[in-house]
Structures are given as structure tokens and as C-alpha cells.
Amino acid sequence: DRYGFKKASHYVTVEQYNAWNANYTVHIERRAKKWQTLMRSYGLNTSPGAVRFPPKSDKIKRYVRKGIPPDYRGNAWFWYAGGPGKLAREPGLYGDLLEKVEQGGLGDTDREHIERDLNRTFPDNVRFKPDPSDINANSTRNRMTKDPETPIVQALRRVLQAFAVHNPQIGYCQSLNFIAGLLLLFLNEDEEKAFILLEIVTSLHLPGTHGVALEGANIDIGVLMSCIKDSLPAVWSQLDDQGGMGGVGGGSGPLRLPTVSLATTAWFMSLFVGTLPIECVLRVWDCLFFEGSKTLFRVALSIFKAAEPQILALGDPMEVFQLVQSFPRGMLDANGLMDTCFRRRGGYGSVSQGMIEDRRA
Template sequence: MTVKRYIRKGIPLEHRARVWMGVSGAQARMERNPGYYHRLLQGERNDSLEEAIRTDMNRTFPDNVKFRKSADPCLQKTLYNVLLAYGHHNRGVGYCQGMNFIAGYLILITKNEEESFWLLDALVGRILPDYYSPEMLGLKTDQEVLGELVRTKLPAVAALMDGHGVLWTLVVSRWFICLFVDILPVETVLRIWDCLFNEGSKIIFRVALTLIKQHQAFILEATSFADICEKFKEITKGSFVTECHTFMQVSVWVCSACALLCCSTCLAGEVTVLALPSCPPGKAPVPAFPLGLCLSWGPSPCTVSSPFQAHPLLEPKACRQMRGGHLPGVQWLLPLLLCHQPWSGLPQGGQGPVPMGRPIGVVQVHRDGSIKGTSTHLV
């Protein structure tokens, strides 16, 4: 039986912190950076960061006696330290509402400040990048991906949402931001997090789709904008989500097709074709590169760009050997495959070759995966 199957069956509470630290890479990072956490706490003051964190202290698990000021010891101080250290560590994120609930859960499980910090770093910095940045691009992208998955698997629900003008962010943003904390029962959340630390963000989609699929008939009873929003609140309650083992089994099997979903289902539109250098003799073809990576082949560097965001759900198995878990999406690979040829010989309005990295055309990508034409325009 694989580690994945063991973890999906639920990690015993007494081993949960150690397993999370191991499978997420947090343990290795902590060991490579001895004393780093405590140095962060002793760093330069940041009044705006400290005030933002203090504002949310009393809002974090107000019904949990361990987080009350009267508790001894009071976990509010531990929570404050973890969030402050992370704000200093990741200045691009600082502190964002929702992180307090995540850090609070980590503290309750690990009972260790430093381990909670490194697990928070694993989640915010690597597993869920850009969920908590000021622009929240990762969060917005994943909500859009969920909408496309629902459109593919549960078209009646998607039609209902569209018909009443309900945006997905209105009904599922807390699911993503809080990782189901204070939304689903505690033990169910912990089982979800077991998989999250080991398998990555795809578990969030599986859980979200399971909730929607299992309550599809109930959701379709909605007759108004407000009614839809209320239905989505109701589906996170009841015996189905309380029976965490059954719930997790259903989320794996009912939604297993999500992992196999062809990326072209969620790709519809235009991919900009870039002028990329041709493969030098004796070298392997250009593999899938992440957005923004500078390539050095050819007379001048060029930068890979695409209007599509990468997402782990949208990746073919053939691409899964790269970047140590941060997997490249087909949307990175596709433009490279389409224009990995000596485009540099193409004239640019009588000006000579197109410089490397400049857009030279647009490829129409259809939802069925076909490419039904290109329009080349010189720029």
C-alpha cells in the first residue's frame, strides 16, 4: 500500500504533525535553517503588519478556550508569533485574513510554534502560491478553474449560476481561503489537510466538487441569487460531511476524473505564439518552461509568456517529472511546441528577423483540444 493510500485513510492524531512536516518538506526546510524562525521574531518592527495581526486575534476561534486571553497558556501569543514571523519571512504576502485560522489549526496540531511556522510556509509559499498575496491571483485562478470543472461535470449547476449571475467567488471563496476551517467539521478538515500536504491543491477541488455533486439536486432547487448563496452554505453541514471517512472516500472516487481532465477542456481562446530559438544541434528539444523563465538559446534571450495560468489539475502525466512537484501545465508546453522552430527568419515588416521572444502570431485553441487555425500577424 502506498504512502498516498495510507494518508488518504487518515493519519492518527499523534503522528499527524510529524507526517505533515515530512511530506510537505517543512521538516527539511526547518533543519536547513536552524534559528531562522527566532531571528524573524527579533527582526525590525513593522507597525502595520503587527496591527493587522492584532486586529484578528480575538476573531480567531473565539469559542475555543485555548485561544481566549484567560487561558493559561493562551495560544493567542503563539498565534501572533507565527503570523508575525511569517509576515517578516514573506514580505510579498505579509498577513492576509484567513491565515489566522490556518495558523491556528497548525498550532493546535503541532503544539509547536516553529513547526507551525514552517508548515504555514509550506502551504502559503509552495502548495498554494498566490492565494494570500495582495492580488490573490492564485486564489482567483483556482476559483475560475473550479467553475470550469463544474461546467464540465455538472452543467446544470453551472447553468443555474450563470442564469442568476452568481460568481463562484461569492459562494466558494471562504472554502479556498480558509481551507475549509470553520466550514466543515474539524476531523473532516484534518483529513482534507492530510491529503493537502501530501498531494497538493487538487484535494481542494475534489472536496469542493464532492460537496456540489452530492447536493446537486438541492442546489438546483434554488430560484434566486440569494437562494443559491444560502444553498451553498447549507451543503457544508449535515451527516455527509460529518462522516469524514466516507466523505473522503467519495471525494477521491467520485472526483477522480478531475485529475484526468484534459487541459483543453479549460483552455479556450488564443495562445500567443512567440519567436523562440530553434534547438541547437545535439541538444534535446525545449521542454515545458514556466511563465517568465528566460531562455538563453539563440542570439538573444526570450521570455515565455501565455495568457493562461498553470494549474496542477490541468497537467498531463507526461509533464510530471519537472520542478519537483510544481508541475508545468500544458498551457506552458503548447506555445513552445507550436513555435519551436526557426521563426527568427520570418520578416518583420521588411525590418528583418523577428527578435526572440516577440509575439508573431495567435493560435486558436478550442475546448475539444483542436487547433483549427492560426492568424499570423507581424508586430
């Protein structure tokens, strides 16, 4: 596809992808022209490498919700997430952390886990896998040597190592490789910017989610389940195989998360990478970095709403679990998903950051 990922998956055929992409390409081209006009109206550089963007406003929010053009995407994420300010407050931090890594500051366990996951990160993306000609040249020279690494894989190693040294309470956690990898892909392998955005995600948007106990992840899944109970009661009655929410959503007693919550933990931990098709993931990230973590809850609710007819048709909790795992992987229609997210009537536009923070507490 346009980002170097394979078009087809177990859940989407090439024919389905091409049929959807024909219309979506027109959408992307139209939005790119609108963004260029917008940037010019603010006196900003409109070239693909632009690093400054219009200040946040309701108008810009509407533009972001309809998708940031691929050429601007990574730098726009950085800009709207508050990256420049964080970079200015901590100049040289990333370089210092790499020096610490060089001097043995990284624990063996984190180092091993990072190495293990490097080659599992987007193996079907052309930027992450070595050029076949390099492999052939390499294997004829010495069959015992490892495949050569692409520059983006080397960058990913450094970002994850620096992050682990800087955040000992997290270290390295599986799924950070996918977040950092996608950031590098859209930031033209700017490691420092990718590192800063990874910091922002794990501290601001998903506090505690990637910690050793995954406490933040469990809290957020509890919040999601309480939102489902409120807004999709019929779906909730199908999901609730543990006898109620307990302390969430006005009940009392201990919190008992339904079995299906295990399937949704990865949604938050990897920011929907590997859950939704890549174009949907990018559209989710556009809004996440502009609007905050309420976006993730709106998206999760929209997935359950889209799957509602199929969930209600099932009787067995295990079948529901498998459906919730597989259903979002076939959701190609990025515009349709975002529309449900932000509609107030019949959608989830009323799910506010304040409400999420209240329920997290």
C-alpha cells in the first residue's frame, strides 16, 4: 500500500482493499489540497517536510478528524502532541540516554526482550524487512550471519533502549515496539521525535498502561466496560460473563471484568496497531495526538457498536471473545469509523476527556 504494508491480510482480500482504496485515494488527495490551502492561509510552509502547523481550534480539529495528509502526518502528530515544547524543556536528553545505554545502563532482560521483538515489528512492511538482494549477497558470503538490518530497525532498537533506560518503572514492554516503529515510519526515522512522542503516549495518554503490573491498562478496560454498559446495554449483557461490573458505573463491590476484556487490552496497549487496518490506525492517531486519550475510548465503543448485530447473534462467551478479537481487523472503512466516533447522536462524540478521567479515578 502507500505506506509499504501488504494490502491483503487474513481479514481483508486484495480485491476488498482495492475497491475501498479507489474511493479513499480520492478522499486523501482532496484533503491534501484543503490542507495546503489551510497552511497557506496561516503563512506556513506547505512542502512535505513542514514542521509548523496552525494553532488548535475547532476548525483545525475538523480538519484533523478528516485525516492529516500522509506527507504532513508525523510532524503534525509531533506538533499537536506538544513535542516541540517537550524537546525544548529537555534538550539533549535522547543523546544522553543513548550514551547511558552504551555505558551499560540497560538491563540484560530489557535488552533481550527488545532484540526479540525487533524482527517481529511490521515484518510485512518494506521499510522494516531487508532488501532481498542484500540477503542473497549476505547468505552466499556466510550462511551463519544474520540478515542485514534496515536503518529503521536500527533506529527502533535505539529508541526502545533509550526509553527503557529513561523509564525504569516500565523498561521495555511488548507493544511499545509497534508504537515506536509506526512513529519512526511517519517521522522519517527521526529518533528523537519518536522517543518524545513515545514518552508523551506512555505518560500523558496511557499512564500506567505499560508498567510492570499493567495497572493503567486494567483501569482503562474497566472504564471502557462501564461505557459499554451505559451506551450499549444489549452488548454488555452478552459480554458480562462474570456477574456484573461491581464498582464501575455506579455499582458496588469489587470490579469483575468480563473475559472479553482480555481481547481489548491490546487495543489500548498498542494504540490499535494490529487490531485495526493501518489506515484506520493512522486516523485514530491523528485524533489521539490532537485531542487526547478520549479518542481511544470513542474508537473502542465504535468498534463494539459496529459489531453489535454479530455479538447479539452469538450465544457462547468464547465465540463473542473470538469475534471481538477478529472483527476490527476487517474494518477498512476509516471514514465510517471516525464518523461514528465523533457523531453526538448515534455515536460517541459526547464521551469527554473529563468523563474518562473521572472514571479512571
